[in-house]
Amino acid sequence: MLVPVKPAELQKLIPAVASGPQFNACSGNPRKILQRVLIAVIGGVLSLLIAQSQFSYRFGPVWLVAGFVFLLYVLWGPILEAGRKNSVLRRYPAGAIFEGVVADLFTRELVEERNEQADARGRLELVENRRTWLCLELEDDDGYLGQIRFPMNKKHKLIRRGMVIRCLALSERPDFVRIGALTDAWLPQLKLWVGEYPYLLRPAFEELCLRRLR
Structure with missing residues (x-):
């Protein structure tokens, strides 16, 4: 019926937007979580270093924001993945x-x-x-x-x-x-x-x- x-x-x-169970489902296994942590740390540290360098005095704030975005990748990565999955059915x-x-x-x-x-x-x-x-x-x-x-x-x-x-x-x-x-x-x-x-x-x-x- x-x-x-x-x-x-x-x-x-x-x-x-991802619900709690969807966020947990997209967080992945320990290996996937480790990959996200490495991307967040490497991307965040590099962006923050560039923001503090003397060569980026004009775009320093942009690199600073990018650094924080990378550092939060562990959180917004699963949210983005869940939103993509949901959009396929929506x-x-x-x-x-x-x-x-x-x-x-x-x-x-x-x-x-x-x-x-x-x-x-x-x-x-x-x-x-x-x-x-x-x-x-x-x-x-x-x-x-x-x-x-x-x-x-x-x-x-x-x-x-x-x-x-x-x-x-x-x-x-x-x-x-x-x-x-x-x-x-x-x-x-x-x-x-x-x-x-x-x-x-x-x-x-x-x-x-x-x-x-x-």
């Missing part, structure tokens, strides 16, 4: 609440990172960092809708075929003949949210479902 939402509701459900003109069931679920091993390391003989070998992802096939009375996938953890072992699932379906067309994207999803029976990235303002989506799916 697809229940269309108003454009104003759609814009509220997917914020333009561009869709039509959105609808989807309520259906988990038609099928299966796991896949995906390579998240590849590194070269030296073995005991000093030869380089490729080491792959793999992670198990859970894929959910969604359908309703009209048939197959699409698939969502996300890194699997222990709480996801409770998901079963036939469970009710709700998410936001986005399309370029108001008749939803073709679905362009799916957001993260809500499993009301488990009171569990699943998805690769928290696109939705989740309490607002749960409240909207209670009002529109009675």
Whole structure:
């Protein structure tokens, strides 16, 4: 079942500015955080040194501001990344609440990172960092809708075929003949949210479902 939402509701459900969960999701793993810290420190220090040099007396204030911007990269980097992710879905003109069931679920091993390391003989070998992802096939009375996938953890072992699932379906067309994207999803029976990235303002989506799916 697809229940269309108003454009104003759609814009509220997917914020333009990063929410707390979105900021956390875009902060990344320790390696990504370290990269941001290095960029912030190197860029900030260089900009501040240039601002204090005798060759930049005309543009000193500009370099000073640039230095502080670089130093705050650890904060505005995830905000910028989250805003970019949100904008991809906010561009869709039509959105609808989807309520259906988990038609099928299966796991896949995906390579998240590849590194070269030296073995005991000093030869380089490729080491792959793999992670198990859970894929959910969604359908309703009209048939197959699409698939969502996300890194699997222990709480996801409770998901079963036939469970009710709700998410936001986005399309370029108001008749939803073709679905362009799916957001993260809500499993009301488990009171569990699943998805690769928290696109939705989740309490607002749960409240909207209670009002529109009675």
